[in-house]
Amino acid sequence: MAKGNQKKVEDITAMDVDFSKWYTDVVKKAALMDYGSVKGSMILQPYGFAIWENMRNDLDKRFKKTGVENVYMPMLIPESLLQKEKDHVAGFAPEVAWVTVGGNETLQERLCIRPTSETLFCEHFAKVIQSYRDLPKVYNQWCSVMRWEKTTRPFLRSSEFLWQEGHTMHETKEEAMERTIQMYQVYADFFKETLAIPVVGGQKTESEKFAGAEATYTIEAMMHNGYALQSGTSHYFGDGFAKSFDITFTGRDNKLQYPHQTSWGVSTRMIGAVIMVHGDDNGLVLPPRIAPTQVVIVPVAQHKPGVLDKCRELLSSLTDNFRVKLDDSDNSPGWKYSQYEMLGVPIRLEMGPRDIENGQCVLVRRDTGEKIPASLDTLNETIAALLDTIHENMYQNACKNLEEKTFEATTLEEFTEIANNKGGFIKAMWCGDEACEEKIKDITNGVKSRCIPFEEDKLSDVCVCCGKPAKHMLYWGRQY
Amino acid sequence: MAKGNQKKVEDITAMDVDFSKWYTDVVKKAALMDYGSVKGSMILQPYGFAIWENMRNDLDKRFKKTGVENVYMPMLIPESLLQKEKDHVAGFAPEVAWVTVGGNETLQERLCIRPTSETLFCEHFAKVIQSYRDLPKVYNQWCSVMRWEKTTRPFLRSSEFLWQEGHTMHETKEEAMERTIQMYQVYADFFKETLAIPVVGGQKTESEKFAGAEATYTIEAMMHNGYALQSGTSHYFGDGFAKSFDITFTGRDNKLQYPHQTSWGVSTRMIGAVIMVHGDDNGLVLPPRIAPTQVVIVPVAQHKPGVLDKCRELLSSLTDNFRVKLDDSDNSPGWKYSQYEMLGVPIRLEMGPRDIENGQCVLVRRDTGEKIPASLDTLNETIAALLDTIHENMYQNACKNLEEKTFEATTLEEFTEIANNKGGFIKAMWCGDEACEEKIKDITNGVKSRCIPFEEDKLSDVCVCCGKPAKHMLYWGRQY
Numbered sequence: 001m002a003k004g005n006q007k008k009v010e011d012i013t014a015m016d017v018d019f020s021k022w023y024t025d026v027v028k029k030a031a032l033m034d035y036g037s038v039k040g041s042m043i044l045q046p047y048g049f050a051i052w053e054n055m056r057n058d059l060d061k062r063f064k065k066t067g068v069e070n071v072y073m074p075m076l077i078p079e080s081l082l083q084k085e086k087d088h089v090a091g092f093a094p095e096v097a098w099v100t101v102g103g104n105e106t107l108q109e110r111l112c113i114r115p116t117s118e119t120l121f122c123e124h125f126a127k128v129i130q131s132y133r134d135l136p137k138v139y140n141q142w143c144s145v146m147r148w149e150k151t152t153r154p155f156l157r158s159s160e161f162l163w164q165e166g167h168t169m170h171e172t173k174e175e176a177m178e179r180t181i182q183m184y185q186v187y188a189d190f191f192k193e194t195l196a197i198p199v200v201g202g203q204k205t206e207s208e209k210f211a212g213a214e215a216t217y218t219i220e221a222m223m224h225n226g227y228a229l230q231s232g233t234s235h236y237f238g239d240g241f242a243k244s245f246d247i248t249f250t251g252r253d254n255k256l257q258y259p260h261q262t263s264w265g266v267s268t269r270m271i272g273a274v275i276m277v278h279g280d281d282n283g284l285v286l287p288p289r290i291a292p293t294q295v296v297i298v299p300v301a302q303h304k305p306g307v308l309d310k311c312r313e314l315l316s317s318l319t320d321n322f323r324v325k326l327d328d329s330d331n332s333p334g335w336k337y338s339q340y341e342m343l344g345v346p347i348r349l350e351m352g353p354r355d356i357e358n359g360q361c362v363l364v365r366r367d368t369g370e371k372i373p374a375s376l377d378t379l380n381e382t383i384a385a386l387l388d389t390i391h392e393n394m395y396q397n398a399c400k401n402l403e404e405k406t407f408e409a410t411t412l413e414e415f416t417e418i419a420n421n422k423g424g425f426i427k428a429m430w431c432g433d434e435a436c437e438e439k440i441k442d443i444t445n446g447v448k449s450r451c452i453p454f455e456e457d458k459l460s461d462v463c464v465c466c467g468k469p470a471k472h473m474l475y476w477g478r479q480y
Numbered sequence: 481m482a483k484g485n486q487k488k489v490e491d492i493t494a495m496d497v498d499f500s501k502w503y504t505d506v507v508k509k510a511a512l513m514d515y516g517s518v519k520g521s522m523i524l525q526p527y528g529f530a531i532w533e534n535m536r537n538d539l540d541k542r543f544k545k546t547g548v549e550n551v552y553m554p555m556l557i558p559e560s561l562l563q564k565e566k567d568h569v570a571g572f573a574p575e576v577a578w579v580t581v582g583g584n585e586t587l588q589e590r591l592c593i594r595p596t597s598e599t600l601f602c603e604h605f606a607k608v609i610q611s612y613r614d615l616p617k618v619y620n621q622w623c624s625v626m627r628w629e630k631t632t633r634p635f636l637r638s639s640e641f642l643w644q645e646g647h648t649m650h651e652t653k654e655e656a657m658e659r660t661i662q663m664y665q666v667y668a669d670f671f672k673e674t675l676a677i678p679v680v681g682g683q684k685t686e687s688e689k690f691a692g693a694e695a696t697y698t699i700e701a702m703m704h705n706g707y708a709l710q711s712g713t714s715h716y717f718g719d720g721f722a723k724s725f726d727i728t729f730t731g732r733d734n735k736l737q738y739p740h741q742t743s744w745g746v747s748t749r750m751i752g753a754v755i756m757v758h759g760d761d762n763g764l765v766l767p768p769r770i771a772p773t774q775v776v777i778v779p780v781a782q783h784k785p786g787v788l789d790k791c792r793e794l795l796s797s798l799t800d801n802f803r804v805k806l807d808d809s810d811n812s813p814g815w816k817y818s819q820y821e822m823l824g825v826p827i828r829l830e831m832g833p834r835d836i837e838n839g840q841c842v843l844v845r846r847d848t849g850e851k852i853p854a855s856l857d858t859l860n861e862t863i864a865a866l867l868d869t870i871h872e873n874m875y876q877n878a879c880k881n882l883e884e885k886t887f888e889a890t891t892l893e894e895f896t897e898i899a900n901n902k903g904g905f906i907k908a909m910w911c912g913d914e915a916c917e918e919k920i921k922d923i924t925n926g927v928k929s930r931c932i933p934f935e936e937d938k939l940s941d942v943c944v945c946c947g948k949p950a951k952h953m954l955y956w957g958r959q960y
Contacts, residue, residue: 034607036600037561038591041554043604046619049551070529074521074640075555075593075624076577081517097556098581099593102639103574103628111518113555113579113593120516124523127514139526144555144623148583159582160554 012342014281019225026275027154030284030343040152040159044268047343050292051271052162056142058194058289059164059266062186068140068166073120075143076111081119085244088118091211095147097159113146118212118237118263121167122245125259131250132171135259138179140166155272156229156480163267169259171251173238176260180236183264184217187232195270196287196395197221197277198402199231200425200475202451207434210263214238220450220475222402223276226423228450228477231273234264272480277398284344285366287394288387295383296340297326300333300352310356314349314379321380322387341366346390347383367394410460412443415476419444425477429470431463439465440476450475492822494761499705506755506763507634510823520632520639524748527823530772531751532642536622538674538769539644539746542666548620548646553600555623556591561599565724568598571691575627577639593626598692598717598743601647602725605739611730612651615739618659620646635752636709636960643747649739651731653718656740660716663744664697667712675750676767676875677701677757678882679711680905680955682931687914690743694718700930700955702882703756706903708930708957711753714744752960757878764824765846767874768867775863776820777806780813780832790836794829794859801860802867821846826870827863847874890940892923895956899924905957909950911943920945920956930955 011029013021027033032048035041044052060070076099083089096112114120125137142164149159166183170176184201191197199219209216213235221231239258242248248256278285288294295318299311308328315326327336333350340348348364355361363372363383367390374382405424409415418426426447430436437449456473463470491509493501507513512528515521524532540550556579563569576592594600605617622644629639646663650656664681671677679699689696693715701711719738722728728736758765768774775798779791788808795806807816813830820828828844835841843852843863847870854862885904889895898906906927910916917929936953943950 034604036554037558037603038554038556041556042552043554043600044552046549046551050549052552053550069526070533071526072522072524072529072532072624072642074516074518074523075626076518076521076640078517095583097579097583097591099577100580101578101590103576103630110581111577120523123517124514144552146555150583160556162552 012281012283015224015279022279022281023272023276024154026279026283026342032271033154035152038159040149042154042158042160042268044162047292048271051274051286051290052268054290054292055194055270056164059186059190060142062190063140063164063166066138066182066186068138070141071139072141072143073114073117073124075114077114077117077119079110079112081123082112084119084122085212085241088212088241092116092147095149097146097148114143115145115147116263116265117141117143117145117165118167118241119245121263122241122247125169125242126245126247129169129247129249129259132252135169135171135249136175136179137169138166139168140164153272153480155268155275161268163265166262166264168262169242169247170261171249171259173260176238176262177236180215180217180234180262180264183262184219184232184234187219187234187264187266191219191221191231192395194287194289195274195277196391196398197231197273198395198399200402200406200450200453202453202475204233204451205434205437205449205474207437208449210235212237212240213263214240218451220425220477221273221277222405222425222477223273223480224279224401225276226405226478227276228425228479229269229273229276230450230479231270232264232266235262237261237263277401278394279344282338283342285394286344286346288346288391291344291346292323293325293340293343293345294322294387295324295347295349296336296345297324297349297351298333298336298340299326299328300350300355302328304353306356307351307353311351314351314361314376318380318383322383346387365390367397408457408459409464412465415440415464416444419447419476419478423478425450425475427457427459427473427475428464429458429460429462430472430474431466431468432471433463433466433468436463436465447476447478450477450479492761492763495704495759502759502761503752503756504634506759506822510764512751513634515632518639520629522634522638522640522748524642527772528751531754531766531770532748534770534772535674535750536644539666539670540622542670543620543644543646546618546662546666548618550621551619552621552623553594553597553604555594557594557597557599559590559592561603562592564599564602565692565721568692568721572596572627575629577626577628594623595625595627596743596745597621597623597625597645598647598721599725601743602721602727605649605722606725606727609649609727609729609739612732615649615651615729616655616659617649618646619648620644633752633960635748635755641748643745646742646744648742649722649727650741651729651739653740656718656742657716660695660697660714660742660744663742664699664712664714667699667714667744667746671699671701671711672875674767674769675754675757676769676871676878677711677753678875678879680882680886680930680933682933682955684713684931685914685917685929685954687917688929690715692717692720693743694720698931700905700957701753701757702885702905702957703753703960704759704881705756706885706958707756708905708959709749709753709756710930710959711750712744712746715742717741717743757881758874759824762818763822765874766824766826768826768871771824771826772803773805773820773823773825774802774867775804775827775829776816776825777804777829777831778813778816778820779806779808780830780835782808784833786836787831787833791831794831794841794856798860798863802863826867845870847877888937888939889944892945895920895944896924899927899956899958903958905930905955907937907939907953907955908944909938909940909942910952910954911946911948912951913943913946913948916943916945924958927956927958930957930959
């Protein structure tokens with residue numbers, strides 16, 4: 001690490017000292033977000049929003065490839081509409097914001113700001129679905145939602161956040177289930193291929209599933225501090241909402257029937273995952289495919305004749321292929337080095353008089369700190385390959401961290417020992433009884449079931465908690 | 481027009497019979513939007529949203545080229561914050577929705593859903609601007625806003641709509657004024673180059689400017705029925721908001737001073753402009769650069785061997801360059817012809833057994849109905865050129881319509897005669913007195929000043945209304 005780096009590092013609390021403080025230091029220093037004056041509200045600043053935009057654009061393409069169409073639903077839900085599906089309203093009503101006055105008049109009926117939009121989509125589906133020919137409907141919207149939270153943490157918990165919510169209707173149960181799993185897989189692929197984050201995935205238990213769903217599938221990522229982050233969910237609803245909202249269609253058999261429904265979503269919470277999976281004591285480390293700046297050009301001895309000209313030339317030769325930036329400000333190279341390290345820019349390109357003489361520049365990797373001399377003749381190809389290498393290396397590091405933080409327990413003693421001293425994911429057998437989930441949560445002070453993976457190991461025959469015959473292997477963990 | 485077209489046309493009221501009904505018929509038939517259950521709320525359906533997405537992506541690129549950074553501000557504004565700038569609150573307070581309950585608690589202070597976000601941006605600017613080095617701030621957000629409207633009309637007036645709002649802060653008045661005009665020009669260019677719509681542009685009079693602005697610039701488009709549509713505005717705020725929100729910075733002279741501010745926005749209202757400028761009695765006519773489908777392939781005699789295969793081959797050979805769709809459904813070619821005409825798809829590509837034999841297809845233009853045989857060998861080039869030709873022709877037609885609907889009046893009798901019998905824009909001289917604007921509005925039952933153009937003609941020496949010396953030439957017109 002170069003000398004110039006020292007200063008910045010002092011501003012960020014070391015991860016090992018206080019992980020929570022490290023996290024908020026990074027968020028603040030990189031100017032990703034700020035709080036608004038309403039408690040729990042979030043301002044996405046330019047750098048944070050640019051990360052979100054890159055995530056959104058990538059995901060949106062993946063969605064559209066599977067036939068998703070974007071729409072926009074209203075943000076206000078009448079109280080009577082929210083109440084139509086009883087599990088759903090029980091899950092959300094306690095945490096919504098209510099509009100009671102419009103213009104200068106008190107409203108006849110309260111309207112809540114959407115905490116999620118199942119009810120609005122269902123109301124619309126009831127109008128536009130009549131025949132099997134109108135199916136499937138595969139809709140998505142990018143919007144903000146509101147959940148009246150008392151505690152807040154940047155990107156992980158706030159009263160308003162940005163997300164996408166997909167809502168689909170299908171002719172058959174099989175097709176809906178296929179779509180549920182398909183979108184789960186789109187998320188898992190996106191995490192691996194774009195965010196360089198491996199996930200543990202599977203089905204939520206009954207007590208952890210979404211309010212109103214028959215089945216919820218989740219992707220769970222492992223943070224540096226051993227906490228799990230639920231990062232995306234895909235729900236199969238069956239025809240429960242359809243019955244509550246009276247959505248019917250005439251089938252191929254000419255009989256009236258209920259369609260089968262899914263919903264699925266990811267949010268700005270993913271930014272939190274990226275920070276806590278990849279970041280280090282110098283700040284952000286951004287995966288190249290979502291980094292707002294992929295390459296920053298830092299001139300060395302920029303007052304010397306020709307240096308800035310050559311840097312500008314480089315900038316324009318790279319700008320078609322990469323998100324590239326030239327910092328020709330008066331700040332010292334040392335200041336710039338630590339600044340762009342803190343911002344997690346994947347590649348720093350250094351260029352000085354001697355480099356120009358030699359027809360080369362120096363590429364410095366954010367993930368490893370490695371310095372690589374590179375010929376200017378083939379720079380576009382070199383950078384493209386290096387960005388892929390950085391992505392792959394970041395993914396492998398994250399995999400290693402996930403592995404090191406995944407444990408197995410066959411007894412309650414082992415389980416609590418790991419939970420209290422190691423953190424991370426704990427794989428353990430489970431009888432299927434909610435009481436055991438409750439008990440484990442109590443004695444570990446918060447470890448909850450994460451998911452039943454698609455492929456379960458058989459660690460033993462009996463539940464880690466009660467000793468009764470085991471039904472499933474569960475991933476467990478402390479969560480954000 | 482082919483025979484098959486007849487059916488669809490019957491479903492759309494002819495423009496000349498009832499323009500308002502024609503408009504809502506087209507919106508409904510093309511499934512662009514629907515109303516939600518809350519009065520005045522709007523559901524953007526897939527086809528309508530896809531048009532919006534194409535507009536947004538194009539504009540966003542234009543913004544970013546000028547240095548704009550996207551952010552996201554919270555949707556709720558505390559009442560005390562809304563009240564900080566007195567002209568602003570007077571303009572908006574009567575038409576906002578108020579949140580009074582969060583979770584299960586009555587809030588200490590009411591929060592309104594943003595009708596626009598000047599106040600939120602100003603609160604944030606006050607925190608992040610300290611020195612001239614922090615300037616300029618050139619921010620924008622894409623979001624939905626809420627204005628509690630009693631009357632609604634698809635895309636033109638609804639209680640919630642989508643838009644973008646740019647908010648910028650500058651060191652000097654000159655720089656802020658330059659940005660105000662720059663964004664006005666970005667809008668005017670976008671209308672011409674992307675929407676194929678010519679606009680009349682200029683400055684709003686005092687009585688028509690934005691609540692809190694020192695100067696408002698507007699682009700105004702001319703609809704088929706002679707109504708003007710205010711389609712985008714750019715505001716210069718001076719330092720009024722900065723003073724109210726105590727936003728200061730240390731200047732190059734080391735003295736504390738107020739920055740100079742702008743804001744600018746366009747909304748889903750632009751979809752209304754596209755419908756009413758380009759549409760005809762068969763439905764939508766979409767400008768190629770925002771059409772969700774630019775080319776629809778309609779197989780002729782699709783049951784004959786080889787036809788569908790060849791159409792699929794065509795689809796994949798065009799799909800990299802264009803937004804293209806193949807309709808291989810069981811519907812008749814005639815039904816398909818009128819369906820895609822109604823949807824305003826710029827080019828219909830017909831392909832049958834004889835075409836395949838001849839190594840060609842037939843391209844049918846939506847704007848003129850012209851049928852053009854095209855060789856398959858150079859189809860990508862032919863279509864690219866034809867889409868440009870269609871754009872240019874649509875723009876020229878819109879210019880012609882604008883010209884034909886622009887009149888001059890030098891006496892009040894002429895003015896009212898045109899206002900009552902012809903509609904369109906009326907160019908007339910004005911003394912600068914608000915009373916004359918009021919009087920003209922009264923006697924014409926609603927004709928208002930649109931703008932003072934950047935280049936004014938001198939039609940006479942005196943105000944068209946009161947006969948006193950004229951200060952400006954104004955565009956006037958009935959508005960949506």
